[in-house]
Amino acid sequence: MYYTVRFGAVALALAGGIGAFFALGNSWSQLIVAVFLAVVFGQLGLAAHDLAHRQVFSRRRPSEAGGLLVANLLLGMSYGWWMNKHTRHHANPNHEGKDPDVSPDILVWSQRQARKAKGLPRFIGKHQAALFFPLLTLEGLNLSFASFKALRKPSMKRPVLEGTLLIVHFVLYFGALFTVLSPAKALAFIAVHQGLFGIYLGSVFAPNHKGMPMIEEGMRLDFLRRQVLTSRNVRGGALIDVFMGGLNYQIEHHLFPSMPTPALGRAQIITERYCAELGIPYHQTGLLASHREALSHLRSVGEPLREAGH
Structure with missing residues (x-):
């Protein structure tokens, strides 16, 4: 029942946003629709996450079918690529050599990575705390770019199917934008929509592990x-x-990755008590405080680069 209501609400919001887009036509008011659809796309990303973890369906086939529909067709992100990446993250969270989410790329996540950084990561690493949210505006486009790039990798099980769905997504997305809107308005819509979508995703996922050991x-x-x-x-x-x-219950989600979202709140009480009995630090804080901790960590690990610049 929970997922029926939640996914139904997201589907209605998506349909409403698309309907408003075509109803408004070639108007600058479309930027309001872009903001609304950025939030809807963020919710679609969360839906794809739950489908990938089999929190919605217990069987593999409906989970994969739902994931391909939501991720590839609706979001323009490869389900197979993301699934492989996220599985490795769950197995070894915050492990410098095994977690792809903390691999040094544009940003560095430890002082060891900072000392080895070269080129653009070395330059950005000096100021990465200040640049973190501006860089998130590119995250939506980065996910799509990485998805197309991953289609050639041997780890992809269905490259033709996934590639076809990705192409259909972008043909419909760009086709609708440049048919209904003038080029200037279409580009502005893309900038607002994709930029806020990336910030939303980053605001959800960054508090989970960034700044933790x-x-x-x-x-x-x-x-x-x-x-x-x-x-x-x-x-x-x-x-x-x-x-x-539900990713605000990140500890419980990592301990019980297939547990449906509604059960995580109840599991949290039990988990916190159990950790207290064993003397294991159990960390939770507010949303703004979590971002402060994450940004403080980014600033700290970039210190060797700033010192090297003096």
């Missing part, structure tokens, strides 16, 4: 400690539950 090669942690120590919960009640799609 990093695991270096050679460190030995059991499953419980590996998941709890590297994850952060975000308090905030029903509003945060909706905004973050």
